[in-house]
Amino acid sequence: MKSRKRELREVYVWELPVRFFHWVNALCICVLCVTGFIIANPPTLMSQVEASFSYWFGIVRFIHFATAFVFMFNFIFRIYWAFVGNRYATWDNYIPLRARQWRNVWHVLMTDVLMIRNEEERSIGHNTVATLSYLVLLLAAVLQCITGFALYAQTSTLPLFQWATWITPLLGDEMNVRIVHHLLTWFFILFTVIHVYIVFYHDYIARHGLISSMIGGWKNIPEDVAEEEEKLEQKERRRSRRAGHAV
Amino acid sequence: MTTSKSNADLLPTATEPRPTVYEECRRKGVSRRKFIQFCAMMAAAMGLEDVAVPKIVKALETKPRLPIIWLHLQECTCCSESFIRADHPVVASLLFDHISLDYTETLMAPSGHQAEQSMEDTMSKYAGQYLLMVEGSVPTKDDAYCCIGGKSARQILTDAAKGAKAVIAWGNCATAGCVQAANPNPTGAVGIARFIGDKPLIHVQGCPPIADVMAGVIVHLLTFNSLPILDDLGRPKAFYSRRVHDTCYRRANFDAGLFAESFDDENARRGYCLYKLGCKGPTTYNACGIIKWNGGVSYPIQSGHPCLGCSEAGFWDQGSFYKRDTVVEGFGIEETADKIGLALGAVTVAGIAAHAIGTNIRKRREINEVE
Missing domain, CATH: 3.40.50.700 (NADH:ubiquinone oxidoreductase-like, 20kDa subunit)
Structure with missing residues (x-):
């Protein structure tokens, strides 16, 4: 029997709102991609019915538009949570300004991407390469919302949706808006493929229980990594308290 | 000279009054009835109310x-x-x-x-x-x-x-x-x-x-x-302000998912939506569906031809008039969005496969290290 004893500690990493955001977002992206491709090139399912008895293409478009709203407001909610969430959810994870985060980028490149070194996984939340990819995802989502709602605004008289129409004169005409929207769809697909693979990879190698943590929120972190994180957290708290006194 | x-x-000369439109019409033998018809049609085309018709008549009668x-x-x-x-x-x-x-x-x-x-x-x-x-x-x-x-x-x-x-x-x-x-x-x-x-x-x-x-x-x-x-x-x-798509009399077919797939198929004969034949109506702003052409006789879609999008900038460069695939320029070649996406997808999958092999070698080594 191959076995070894490992000192592990359970750490509550992903709060419920973060998990909620994640799965709603995943569902939205799947629905939007599928309906998006149907809208771009609809299959000819029927040909013998009267138009007045059928509305399936209208329904596909309705699902696409309705899901787009969920997608957008879900992201807005997550941005809010980036200011009130725990240390693994805050905005400063996603906009790396500290030297420690850039050292982590180097570690991920050497260990996980190129596999030149074999260092232990020491991130409890996201590593910095992951957070950077989510920053790119956010930018793509913003652009996708702008191009999507610019196309949608033409069928709506509510001023709520007119905010995105400035993109149309910028890109020339709506056909170009459509091209950008279509290309960005592929970005989301490729992102999903890579993202899912990396999730499997991390559970395969680091064995922190990443996949189950996306449901339950808790991760199994080696004792020494958890202790190091605890010390770092205390240090940060002391520093912020001192800064508070200075002010 | x-x-x-x-x-x-x-x-x-600049001081000499120029004839008004109405005076010119009468001189050319246009009846008042025809003149009023024209004014009414213009008001309708511009989407104005009835009260605008006398204004137009007066303007054309009095202004040079x-x-x-x-x-x-x-x-x-x-x-x-x-x-x-x-x-x-x-x-x-x-x-x-x-x-x-x-x-x-x-x-x-x-x-x-x-x-x-x-x-x-x-x-x-x-x-x-x-x-x-x-x-x-x-x-x-x-x-x-x-x-x-x-x-x-x-x-x-x-x-x-x-x-x-x-x-x-x-x-x-x-x-x-x-x-x-x-x-x-x-x-x-x-x-x-x-x-x-x-x-x-x-x-x-x-x-x-x-x-x-x-x-x-x-x-x-x-x-x-x-x-x-x-x-x-x-x-x-x-x-x-309106899309050709939204004023199209074939719109019901679009919402019902009834599409012609080629110019000579049964669906084209039934007058189904020309979306899959490259119709640019959904991104084109014009009054073709309302005012129509040649005195309201017809317009391209009514004649069985998809809209080319001729009132939009760059409509010549959006790929084939008869396909919805949009062309993306760059790298010296033109590709559609889907081809680019599929190519990048293939590269991604190949990269993942190579990475997965490396990962398994690493994992095997780690398992073998455990006594």
């Missing part, structure tokens, strides 16, 4: 005809051709001195030096009053691509715009360069907007624009003495 002198004699300069730069004259096929061509053409002494290369009486002279006369006599109407794009790579009477298109346009009251860009050429600006755009053709300074500009899009839309824009200027409300791209909202 005797020619220019006799030509100048024919021109009305507009002095105009109509320039032909890099174009095919299809805008002019469209205009003279207006629903009430006689009345429409009398809205301005179309075939009199003002300057329009295709239809004016004088030619050569006389023609150049008549343009200069109009520019000086009606400085600040005349309307400048432009068909065609301007070359920016080399002025020699378009010269008339020894002057470059750019020069002619800049000079003519200086004294204009307002400028109308007829068609896709004057707005966005149209086919001359299509890739690779050998002459560097562009629309006229950047050459006219800060003059008020109306883009009347289309290749060509609908004749009644052209007439409607002029009637609006005459009646209300102000620019019509324009959209983000400078087009009059009365005619360009």
Whole structure:
């Protein structure tokens, strides 16, 4: 029997709102991609019915538009949570300004991407390469919302949706808006493929229980990594308290 | 020069009152009934209420005809051709001195030096009053691509715009360069907007624009003495605020998912939606579905042909007219969005496969290390 004893500690990493955001977002992206491709090139399912008895293409478009709203407001909610969430959810994870985060980028490149070194996984939340990819995802989502709602605004008289129409004169005409929207769809697909693979990879190698943590929120972190994180957290708290006194 | 002198004699002086549209109509034998019909149709085309009809009638009865300069730069004259096929061509053409002494290369009486002279006369006599109407794009790579009477298109346009009251860009050429600006755009053709300074500009899009839309824009200027409300791209909202898609009589088929897949299939014969045959109606803003062409006879989709999107900038460069695949330029080759996506997908999967092999070697080593 191959076995070894490992000192592990359970750490509550992903709060419920973060998990909620994640799965709603995943569902939205799947629905939007599928309906998006149907809208771009609809299959000819029927040909013998009267138009007045059928509305399936209208329904596909309705699902696409309705899901787009969920997608957008879900992201807005997550941005809010980036200011009130725990240390693994805050905005400063996603906009790396500290030297420690850039050292982590180097570690991920050497260990996980190129596999030149074999260092232990020491991130409890996201590593910095992951957070950077989510920053790119956010930018793509913003652009996708702008191009999507610019196309949608033409069928709506509510001023709520007119905010995105400035993109149309910028890109020339709506056909170009459509091209950008279509290309960005592929970005989301490729992102999903890579993202899912990396999730499997991390559970395969680091064995922190990443996949189950996306449901339950808790991760199994080696004792020494958890202790190091605890010390770092205390240090940060002391520093912020001192800064508070200075002010 | 005797020619220019006799030509100048024919021109009305600035102080002499110009005939009104209605006077001109009566002189040309147009009945009052026809004239009123035209006014009513214009009001309808512009989406105005009944009360606007007397206003239009009064304006055309009392206001002098507009002095105009109509320039032909890099174009095919299809805008002019469209205009003279207006629903009430006689009345429409009398809205301005179309075939009199003002300057329009295709239809004016004088030619050569006389023609150049008549343009200069109009520019000086009606400085600040005349309307400048432009068909065609301007070359920016080399002025020699378009010269008339020894002057470059750019020069002619800049000079003519200086004294204009307002400028109308007829068609896709004057707005966005149209086919001359299509890739690779050998002459560097562009629309006229950047050459006219800060003059008020109306883009009347289309290749060509609908004749009644052209007439409607002029009637609006005459009646209300102000620019019509324009959209983000400078087009009059009365005619360009609705998508061809939303005013299409085949729209019900689109929502029902009933599509023709080729021009000779059963579905095409049933009159199903032409979306899959490359119809650009969903991204095209024009009044084709409402006003239609040739006196309301038909329009492309009604005749079984998908919309080409001719009232949108760059419609020549959006790939095949008969496919919805959109073309993306770059890297020296043109590809559709889906081909790019699939290629990147293949690269991604190959990368993942290579990474997965490396990962398994690493994992095996770690398992073997455990006693």
